[in-house]
Amino acid sequence: MSIYPRLKKWGYSVQPSDGRSRVLFLFESGRSESTWKKRFLNGEVADEYPYGLDPKSFDDWSISFARDYFTSGIWSLLRRALRKTVRTDVIHVLFNIRSIYKSDVVISHTEDTCVAYLLIGRFFRNLPPIVAQVVWAGETQNLNVSLQSRLARFSLRSAEVVVTHSTLNAAALSQWLGRPVQVAQYGIDPSPFLRNRKFAADSKRSHLNAEVNSAPVVICAGNDPQRDWDLLREIAVHRRDLSFLVCSRTAPITLNDQVNISVISNARFSDIINIYAVSHCSVIPLKENKHASGLTVALESTAAGVPFVATSGGGLEEYFSNSYRGFISGDCVEDWSRAIDYAISSDGRADLLESSSGLIYDRELTNIGYGKRMLACASDALSTADSVKSEEA
Incomplete structure (x- = not known):
């Protein structure tokens, strides 16, 4: 049974109140907005927001970031066991499930979250579409028959959009996954x-x-x-x-x-x-x-x-x-x-x-340029999801 109707009962809005599409940046644990701001105030990072993605710079989108949940006891043991087995943070994604269901589209940062998200999507119905940003999965040493590799390949094939930072990696991933892979060039705050x-x-x-x-x-x-x-x-x-x-x-x-x-x-x-x-x-x-x-x-x-x-x-x-x-x-x-x-x-x-x-x-190799490219991928993910729903209707 989908958790979505229950979320509506809890008071979660189905549509954004201001008409903007809601995007959740599902970054890895330790990269939440609050944690990042603490690091910024300590002089550890350059930007106040994760990777310089200031929500005020993207007026057409309502942007939020995944929260950090630091586990202990049995949850910590389970989290470590899952990360060792599948090399992806399933518990971090599960703990952010409410934020996920409040979003129209999700953008991941690495395989650490996108593979977990797509695996969870096999059990939680009606998850929002995802832009799965991939970094390491296309490397030659990872294209093997290990459990982690097979899970990544199985999961990424179902993502609405798969994206990476170089055409070289995109070509390798496309061949490995048997599906198109987009390129969104990275950028920094100069x-x-x-x-x-x-x-x-x-x-x-x-x-x-x-x-x-x-x-x-x-x-x-x-x-x-x-x-x-x-x-x-x-x-x-x-x-x-x-x-x-x-x-x-x-x-x-x-x-x-x-x-x-x-x-x-x-x-x-x-x-x-x-x-x-x-x-x-x-x-x-x-x-x-x-x-x-x-x-x-x-x-x-x-x-x-x-x-x-x-x-x-x-x-x-x-x-x-x-x-x-x-x-x-x-x-x-x-x-x-x-x-x-x-x-x-x-x-x-x-x-x-x-x-x-x-x-x-x-070339807009700035943090803002990078954000625009990822949000363009988010638009593609929403369009893909709409097309699938139309075909199923």
Whole structure:
């Protein structure tokens, strides 16, 4: 029996009072609006709202965010067991079921919520349509016969819209799922970096004298599993004349054993902003991937006026102009060394920054642009759901 009639009895409106479609961003646990605001006030993140998606910036939609429910006792044990078994947060989605039924359409952020949502939809009738944003499921190492992979494939086939961040990942997912997959390019809020750019534009640069002994500063930021920390270590060994500042919660602490690497695992956003301001270039060494890993750091570097050097492939290049010379094929340390020298040199820095100048705003690779693209996908999901209902009528 559908829970929807009971929700109406509890006083939940069937239609939005102001005529706008209601969208729920079903982010992972720990990314609710209230939790995010606390992190913002603590200087940990750049924006007051999750991923800069301020509801006031999207007048045509009534936007809300999933709440955090921190479990204990039997619920905590069940939650951990389910996450270990199916690698998706079923309990988090179940606890948000009322918010889900109050919405017209749901947008997920990763497989952590969308797969759980679609599995639950097999038991709860009349769930709103979903825009299932997928990040990792299309990676080669995940296209196997594991229980988690089969559940993801089974679930995602029933989503109204499946979306990802790169055409490379979309092609892999489409082939794997046997259905269309859309691309919605990601974006960041560039304003905090632009405000600090006057420091990054200083040709003399500050050098954090006490910490890095006046050596040129290279920032390496990022937390995703596709960072190639072994390659970074090799580069640092080869280039002892450079100081590498690693801002990451996931980087191995053993990187600190290398004399010219400093790992800052608890850096706040305000700290990272200041490190960009004194950095000569940014390096983004990556393992093989399809989901444009390293994109956030590449966009941050661009907004901060810091040239970046990154591993080519993985869908990252499609965000930048073909003339950008900061992409390196393979893991040859000498190639990376030459690319870093070019990025640090006056001519190289000017060339790389000119190639990416204005790119974030011209291509709307901003948080607002990203929100608009996801909401366009939400419109598609609503249209798809309406079409299905018409056919069933």
